[in-house]
Amino acid sequence: MNDIREDSRDIQTRQTIVRLLSSMASAKEISQYLKRFSQLDAKRFAVVKVGGAVLRDDLDALTSSLAFLQDVGLTPIVIHGAGPQLDGELAAAGIEKHTVDGLRVTSPEALAIVRRVFHAQNLKLVEALQAFDARATSIVSGVFEAEYLDRDTYGMVGQVKRVDLAPIEASLKAGSIPVIASLGETAGGQILNVNADFAANELVQMLQPYKIVFLTGTGGLLNERGKVIDSINLTTEYEHLLAQPWVNGGMKVKIEQIKDLLDSLPLTSSVSITKPSELAKELFTHKGSGTLVRR
Ligand code: X2W
Numbered sequence: 323m324n325d326i327r328e329d330s331r332d333i334q335t336r337q338t339i340v341r342l343l344s345s346m347a348s349a350k351e352i353s354q355y356l357k358r359f360s361q362l363d364a365k366r367f368a369v370v371k372v373g374g375a376v377l378r379d380d381l382d383a384l385t386s387s388l389a390f391l392q393d394v395g396l397t398p399i400v401i402h403g404a405g406p407q408l409d410g411e412l413a414a415a416g417i418e419k420h421t422v423d424g425l426r427v428t429s430p431e432a433l434a435i436v437r438r439v440f441h442a443q444n445l446k447l448v449e450a451l452q453a454f455d456a457r458a459t460s461i462v463s464g465v466f467e468a469e470y471l472d473r474d475t476y477g478m479v480g481q482v483k484r485v486d487l488a489p490i491e492a493s494l495k496a497g498s499i500p501v502i503a504s505l506g507e508t509a510g511g512q513i514l515n516v517n518a519d520f521a522a523n524e525l526v527q528m529l530q531p532y533k534i535v536f537l538t539g540t541g542g543l544l545n546e547r548g549k550v551i552d553s554i555n556l557t558t559e560y561e562h563l564l565a566q567p568w569v570n571g572g573m574k575v576k577i578e579q580i581k582d583l584l585d586s587l588p589l590t591s592s593v594s595i596t597k598p599s600e601l602a603k604e605l606f607t608h609k610g611s612g613t614l615v616r617r
Contacts, residue, residue, distance in 0.1 A: 403518030468506025480514030
């Protein structure tokens with residue numbers, strides 16, 4: 323049984339490497355990046371935010387891409403959401419969806435489901451990684467100390483007040499990929515629902531990583547023709563971009579959030595948005611993949 327698993331993992335890993343090598347990069351290019359990443363403090367390598375849609379639709383590619391990083395000695399810090407899964411489970415329980423400024427209004431009744439779904443999604447990714455013989459640690463509490471964002475408007479929704487790196491550091495020390503759910507906890511121990519992009523941003527500000535990668539179903543920011551935009555320079559293009567008629571509400575929020583994030587990071591850090599199957603290409607090639615956001 324183990325042998326079969328080893329075999330299939332070897333094959334998948336090899337396929338990933340072959341795809342990577344044949345796609346466009348020279349071995350020299352790849353080893354340059356590998357060297358650079360390996361020299362960084364483990365905490366500073368990469369924060370990878372995984373949207374719930376990716377966990378639903380692209381788990382295999384996600385798992386093999388993350389496991390591949392571990393194979394080459396790198397440990398990404400993974401934080402995930404569960405938006406579509408929450409939509410489904412809450413609807414099944416007869417709870418109507420209501421959002422304000424993109425955030426889910428969360429009643430105490432809904433919170434019980436939010437907690438359950440976050441735990442289930444977290445475990446799903448951790449187990450998928452472990453089935454792939456990767457080391458991964460489930461972290462569903464103890465990282466984000468939160469306070470109520472605005473209880474009258476949003477209910478049991480938190481905004482992050484403090485990030486505790488201890489559980490993440492313990493995982494990294496063991497060479498295990500920390501897989502973090504974006505649940506918060508008040509000083510009094512009340513669990514709160516925290517938007518995963520917001521939680522990722524707080525984590526990034528604390529860690530100041532070299533690479534910040536958002537993995538989404540679309541694989542990047544899309545232009546008016548629905549094609550992925552290669553790169554955005556926020557210094558020269560920000561105003562122009564936000565004025566475009568095809569930049570919708572969700573995209574605007576994302577661009578604004580990334581701008582705030584980049585403003586708080588060293589110039590060497592970069593933010594990109596891509597899809598799981600292209601994570602290695604994004605990290606190890608000059609050309610990259612998806613949308614690179616610079617300033
Ligand atoms: C989000 C948490 C999940 C999330 C929600 O309830 O949908 C709030 O809106 P994605 O898949 O990364 O979007 N929380 C307060 O952000 O997941």
